[in-house]
Amino acid sequence: MGSVKQSNTSLQTDHLLTVADLTGDEIMVLIKEALVMKKQVKEGTPHPYLQGKTLGMIFEKSSTRTRVSFEVGMMQLGGHALFLNANDTQLGRGETVSDTAQVLSRYVDGLMIRTFSHEMLEEFADASSVPVINGLTDPHHPTQVLADLLTIYEYKGKLRGLKLCYVxxxxxxxxxSLLQAAALTGMHMAVASPEGYAPHDMIFQQAKDKGEENGAKLAVHDNPIEAIQDADIVVTDVWASMGEENELAERKLRFESFQVNKELTQFAKSDYLFLHCLPAHQGEEVTAEIIDGEHSAVFDEAENRLHAQKALIKLLMGK
Structure with a gap:
C-alpha cells in the first residue's frame, strides 16, 4: 500500500450536528476533498487517511445509504466502523446519554448517530470528547445535503447563484438542511409546501438572515408553479417521513398538487437537475417519468453520500 500524506486541512467545528455548523468556505473545501477521494476510488488509488481509527455508529432509525456509506467510507480510509443498534446498547436499558457518550469516547475516534431527537444528539455531543456526526435527526439531515451539494457542483460547476426549488x-x-446550505453557499432557494407544512419558523428565519449576508434569496410558497419558475435544481422527498406513516392518507390529499411531474417541471429551466434523497415513492411525490428521466441524478446523489461523508470524517477525525 502506497503512503498517503495526511491533509493539514480541518474544520473549525468539533462536531457536525447541522449544516449551520459549517461555513460556506468549509462546504467548498469538503466538496473539493470529496472530489479528490472520489477520483482516487475510481482509479483504485489507496487513501488510508484514517488508518487505525474507529467510527462508532449508533442507529435508532433504520438505514440503507447511511450505514453502508459510512461503513464503506471508513474501510476505504483505512479505518473501521462499528455498528451499534441503540436497543442493543445500555441506552436501551436506561443508561444516560451523557454516560454513554463519555464511555464510547474512550473507545472510538468519532461517533455517528442516526436518531429521532435532535436534543438527544446535542446532549451526546456536549458529553463527547470525540467528533459527533448527525446521520439524521427529525429536524436535520446534514450528511445527505452535503452529498446533494457535491452532486449539484459536479453537474453545474458551481453553487452560488443557482436556484434550487424544494417541492x-x-x-x-x-x-x-437545504435552507441552511443555500444560505451559506449563496444559492437561491424556493420551498413549495401546502399551508401548515412550511419550514420551522426559527430555522427558516435564521437561514434567511444568513442568506442575506451571502447574496442568497430564500422564500416559501404555497403555489408550486410560482416556486419552481426558472429553477436550476428541483428536489423533493417522501410526503411522510419515518414516524409519520400514520399521517400518510391525510398527507396524500394535502400534497396531491405538489407532485413533481412533467406538468410542473416544464416551468423549471430546460436543463434542470432532479434530486431525491431516496427511498422514493413513485407515483406519490414524484412520477416515474421524472425520477427515471434524463434530468434525474438520484443515483449519482446516492453514491455521493460515500464521497461527501469520507471528506467529512477525514476532516473531523483526522485533526
Whole structure:
C-alpha cells in the first residue's frame, strides 16, 4: 500500500450536528476533498487517511445509504466502523446519554448517530470528547445535503447563484438542511409546501438572515408553479417521513398538487437537475417519468453520500 500524506486541512467545528455548523468556505473545501477521494476510488488509488481509527455508529432509525456509506467510507480510509443498534446498547436499558457518550469516547475516534431527537444528539455531543456526526435527526439531515451539494457542483460547476426549488413537506429535515446550505453557499432557494407544512419558523428565519449576508434569496410558497419558475435544481422527498406513516392518507390529499411531474417541471429551466434523497415513492411525490428521466441524478446523489461523508470524517477525525 502506497503512503498517503495526511491533509493539514480541518474544520473549525468539533462536531457536525447541522449544516449551520459549517461555513460556506468549509462546504467548498469538503466538496473539493470529496472530489479528490472520489477520483482516487475510481482509479483504485489507496487513501488510508484514517488508518487505525474507529467510527462508532449508533442507529435508532433504520438505514440503507447511511450505514453502508459510512461503513464503506471508513474501510476505504483505512479505518473501521462499528455498528451499534441503540436497543442493543445500555441506552436501551436506561443508561444516560451523557454516560454513554463519555464511555464510547474512550473507545472510538468519532461517533455517528442516526436518531429521532435532535436534543438527544446535542446532549451526546456536549458529553463527547470525540467528533459527533448527525446521520439524521427529525429536524436535520446534514450528511445527505452535503452529498446533494457535491452532486449539484459536479453537474453545474458551481453553487452560488443557482436556484434550487424544494417541492413537498417543508417542515422536514431535508428542507431545513437545504435552507441552511443555500444560505451559506449563496444559492437561491424556493420551498413549495401546502399551508401548515412550511419550514420551522426559527430555522427558516435564521437561514434567511444568513442568506442575506451571502447574496442568497430564500422564500416559501404555497403555489408550486410560482416556486419552481426558472429553477436550476428541483428536489423533493417522501410526503411522510419515518414516524409519520400514520399521517400518510391525510398527507396524500394535502400534497396531491405538489407532485413533481412533467406538468410542473416544464416551468423549471430546460436543463434542470432532479434530486431525491431516496427511498422514493413513485407515483406519490414524484412520477416515474421524472425520477427515471434524463434530468434525474438520484443515483449519482446516492453514491455521493460515500464521497461527501469520507471528506467529512477525514476532516473531523483526522485533526
Amino acid at each position: 413537498g413537506d417543508g417542515n422536514n429535515n431535508m428542507t431545513h
